[in-house]
Amino acid sequence: MGRLCLGMDGEELTEQETALYDRQIRVWGAGAQRRLSKAHVLVCGITGTIAEFCKNIVLAGVGSLTLVDDRVVTEDALSANFLIPSDENVYAGKTLTELCRDSLKDFNPMVRVSVEKGRPLMPLFPDIIEIKNILHLDLTGDLSSFGSEFYGKFDVVVVSCCSFTTKKKNEETIECELHYPSFEESISVPWKSFPRRFSKQYFAMRVIERFEEAEQRKPGELSIADLPAVLKLKKELCEAQSLNESHIPNALLERLVTDTREFPPVCPIIGGILGQEVIKTISEKGDPVKNFFFFDAMDGKGIIEDVSGNP
Amino acid sequence: MASRKHLAAVKGAKVLMVGAGGIGCELLKTLALSGFQDIHIIDMDTIEVSNLNRQFLFRQSHVGQSKAKVAREAVLKFRPEISITSYHANVKDSDFNVDFFKQFNVVLNGLDNLDARRHVNRLCLGADVPLIESGTTGFLGQVTVHVKGRTECYECQPKPAPKTYPVCTITSTPSKFVHCIVWAKELLFAKLFGDKNQANDLNVRSSDGASSSKQAEDVFEHRDDEDIEQYGRRIYDHVFGYNIEQALSNEETWKNRNRPKPMYIRDVMLNELGQQNGSVEKNGAANEVYSVSAMASLGMKNPQDIWSLMENSRVFLEALKLFFMKRQKEIGNLTFDKDDQLAVEFVTAAANIRAASFGIPLHSLFEAKGIAGNIVHAVATTNAIIAGLIVIEAIKVLQNDTKNYRMTYCLEHPARKMLLMPVDPFEPNKSCYVCSETPLSLEINTHRTKLRDVVEKIVRATLGMGLPLIMHGSALLYEVGDDLDEDMVANYAANLDKVLSELPTPVTSGTMLTIEDFLQELSCKINIKHREEFDEEKEPDGMVLSGWTQAPAVAQDDKKSTANAGSSSSASSSMEPEKTDDIETTPGKKRKLSEVSESANPELSSVAGSSTRNPEKLELVDDDDDLVIFDNWDSVTDKKIKCNVSSSS
Structure with missing residues (x-):
């Protein structure tokens, strides 16, 4: 079953593709499906949310998906990731990406899924890359171990924070960003320039981020014991940014430091939104959200905030 | 939402999933990952090629096999320690009666048709088991929570009937x-x-x-x-x-x-x-x-x-x-x-x-197939999101966290900055014949209408009862079942062909009929009112059922008219949605929903549209101090429900 679809001109979908993708072509059209089938996606960092995302775009029929993450399977990685068989005989000695690749391949034989060896290192320099779109899921790890030539091969790069990178992801409050402004540009927008009713999750995540940075913690390496220090930092940041402290409820910060693992039902929600936005980006069907998405299982709201500094 | 606490609730729970299609595959996976350990799943369908783009538990090699069985095996591969019981069967089978439903702590629907949804709703009410209902179409989706006595049941708001076309439009004067x-x-x-x-x-x-x-x-x-x-x-x-x-x-x-x-x-x-x-x-x-x-x-x-x-x-x-x-x-x-x-x-x-x-403009085979097959648009991402939302609600239900139950809409375009919009559940509709005791009222010509018409048009088609029993006081007028003796069967058959006023126990103006369905354990009362004349155009059935608001037909492009055709088989031109795949909605309805969400941009109050609900103000769930109230919210949600977002597979 080869990729018959891309003949010399690559313009026509094959009968096989039309049959398989029938229901979604009815949503986004044949043109969008063709663009999807030519797109190459890179994913750095495997989490439960990213596993969901990968499933979604493989099902959607992207051209290829490349996975980067050399970690081996741990109990934690198993907990929210359905791509990893729970049999130790199967996963022993394999990296997360190898296992995910094997499962993802089965979902859609028309998509090439491959693994790139490499281990994201220190901070990301946003200007090393020339790519059409970068999506960050939460904060970024460092991908500088790959050259710009490597990134140039991809249409979309999704960077997920994992425990070995610099930042954290939280159980219930997760954000993703589209590269309208870069992530760095976005988070440097002064807080007081935001509208009055702005997602408290955004501020809370920045506080947690700064705390981890200052304490040189790995993302998610937090406990309730850190709460007093986190609250103190919040106060300082609010003063520096001229933001009323009530915009960052202490209860929210408490939740963020208490349980830092992924909450399984939230993974398909964030992975679904992220998949949808990437599909929009590639297929040129609809504008991707601009530019942060927050979901909190506590109140059930899925909110979009424009953090570009020029609303 | 500390995960330790819900883990305990989740671990001891026994859940029933109805439907192993688009939402079902996502839901089974997410339930397993979330720590559920005893899951039962019913689906009568087998796998088709066009399912594979989103029903990710299935492979090409599974085409033709039972969805419930294959889904079970696929999930056991990454969670072998949990218990999943599959049933390759119709949820309307009598095996799945109220007693069967009673063993579960919560029922989760990922269905593709109105009929089965209504049936499950009744069984859940009968068994007093909370129901979480869901549906998706394209990028749109919804999750609703139905807990007896606390929130509205699935049928508190009447659902639209499938669109039918007048025979003469089809045979003589097509315009679309x-x-x-x-x-x-x-x-x-x-x-x-x-x-x-x-x-x-x-x-x-x-x-x-x-x-x-x-x-x-x-x-x-x-x-x-x-x-x-x-x-x-x-x-x-x-x-x-x-x-x-x-x-x-x-x-x-x-x-x-x-x-x-x-x-x-x-x-x-x-x-x-x-x-x-x-x-x-x-x-x-x-x-x-x-x-x-x-x-x-x-x-x-x-x-x-x-x-x-x-x-x-x-x-x-x-x-x-x-x-x-x-x-x-x-x-x-x-x-x-x-x-x-x-x-x-x-x-x-x-x-x-x-x-x-x-x-009339011509169409491609692809488009024609969509119309002829009533194919609903479906993508994996929406199903995944909806499945996540179902599990979040299920966990609340298991913890009896009643204050936090939400209906959630997944929108295509953000409304008030939201892509996922939670709304407080509605209270039960006091006039709902399914979950309240309120009698219905039926205007009918008791001297001319036969019992058969009441059974077919009212009891079966409108009230959705499959195994009905009709009583007048303590006298049985009609009953369906396997265990009836021949005399009774003959008796009931004879009754069917009698007009109401000539039945052994005459039904006249003021009679209160009791209608029951054994399987659904549903009972409702109908107050009969005699009326001599009916408008042939507007009331073609010669009966008017009221007391529970019937939704208007979805589209009224043509007047119902059989003047030309002298035919009784208007059913032949109805567009019954296919049952095997994704639908219950027609393309027209879907379009309406997306219009709603588009126009639902910041100023929701500008959304026009008449409402069949009682006007009531609704507070958007919001934990900020300033609450936002939409005057027209109910018309918005109402449309959503009408245009109902309903697929699953």
Whole structure:
């Protein structure tokens, strides 16, 4: 079953593709499906949310998906990731990406899924890359171990924070960003320039981020014991940014430091939104959200905030 | 939401999933990851190729197998320690009665049709088990929570009936492409390839009576000695030429309409005739039935192309020929199936030729297939999101966290910055006949209407009861069941043909009837009011049921009128959504929903539209201090529900 679809001109979908993708072509059209089938996606960092995302775009029929993450399977990685068989005989000695690749391949034989060896290192320099779109899921790890030539091969790069990178992801409050402004540009927008009713999750995540940075913690390496220090930092940041402290409820910060693992039902929600936005980006069907998405299982709201500094 | 706490609730829970399709696959996976350990799943469907783009637990090699079974095996691969019980069965089977439902802590629906949704709703009410209901269409989706006594039940707001088209619109005066599709699928296809004994309106016209209709019967008969090409051209000329000429002769019809153009094969295919000889042979003899294709034998590839009139005519003749040459044995037993390529080709071509005749824009095979098969748009991402939201609600239900129950809408375009919009659940509708005791009221002519009409039109069709029992006081008037003795059966059969006032226990104005369904454990009362006259146009059934607001039909493009047709089989032109795949909605409805979400931009109050709900203000769930209140919210949600977002697979 080869990729018959891309003949010399690559313009026509094959009968096989039309049959398989029938229901979604009815949503986004044949043109969008063709663009999807030519797109190459890179994913750095495997989490439960990213596993969901990968499933979604493989099902959607992207051209290829490349996975980067050399970690081996741990109990934690198993907990929210359905791509990893729970049999130790199967996963022993394999990296997360190898296992995910094997499962993802089965979902859609028309998509090439491959693994790139490499281990994201220190901070990301946003200007090393020339790519059409970068999506960050939460904060970024460092991908500088790959050259710009490597990134140039991809249409979309999704960077997920994992425990070995610099930042954290939280159980219930997760954000993703589209590269309208870069992530760095976005988070440097002064807080007081935001509208009055702005997602408290955004501020809370920045506080947690700064705390981890200052304490040189790995993302998610937090406990309730850190709460007093986190609250103190919040106060300082609010003063520096001229933001009323009530915009960052202490209860929210408490939740963020208490349980830092992924909450399984939230993974398909964030992975679904992220998949949808990437599909929009590639297929040129609809504008991707601009530019942060927050979901909190506590109140059930899925909110979009424009953090570009020029609303 | 500390995960330790819900883990305990989740671990001890026993849950029932109904549906292993698009939402079901996502839901089963997410339940397993979230720590659920005892999951039961019911689905009567088997796997099809068009499921594979989103029902990710299934592979090509599983096509034809039970969805419930394959889904179970797939999830056990990454969570072997949990218990999953699968049932390859219809949830309406009597095995799944109220006692069966009682063993579960919560029921999660990922269904594809209204009928099953209503049924499960009743069983959940009967068993007093909370229900979480869901649906998706394209990028839109919704999750709702139904807990007896606390929130509205699934039927508190009446659901729209499937769209049906007046017979005369289909047979004589089509104005939209869908009318041509219905004609091609329900009438022409059925006439040529279906059961010859079925009533068919194809030749019913007002102008000429029985004689020509009789003659028409012969027209469709393929004589043994007749050349198949000859036969195809004869059918073509008859239905697209002669029948249109006949229709044109009735001047009255065309006073305010564009006159259709009769099509004859010799005009359409001037130089074409006789050129395609041998094409069938090229197609090869060893083809399997479903791979026989007129497009393939004519060298046409792209299903997205809109064919010219000539191309449609060639496909029409070729498809007809292929049916007789390659699938002779099935003729007489065929019903239209959206997965039958040749049937789709035939229907597309026939609908397009008719459309051309009536000046209606032509459509591609891909589009025609969507309309004919009532195919609902579906993508994996929406199903995944909805499944996540279902599990979040399920965990709240298991913890009895009643204050935090939410209905959540997944929108295509953000409304008030939200893509996922939670809303407080509505209270039970006090006039709902399903979850409240409030009696319904039925206006009816008790001297003229037979019990049969009440059973068919009210008890079965409107109230959705499958195994009804009707009582007048303590006297049984009617009952369905396997264990009835012969006398009773004969007695009930006799009652069916009696008018209400002449029943052994007469039903007259003021009578209170009790209607029950054993399986659903549903009981409701109907107050009978005699009325002499009914408006034939507006009240064609001759009965009016009230007390519980009936949703208006989804689209009212044509007035219901049977004046022209003298036919009783209006059912033949209804567009019943396919049951095997994703739907319950028609494309028109979906469009409405997206309009709602689009126009639901920041100023929701500008959304127009009448509401069938009692006007009530609704507070958007918001933990910020300033609450936002929409005056028109109920009309927005109401539309959403009407346009209901309903697929699953």
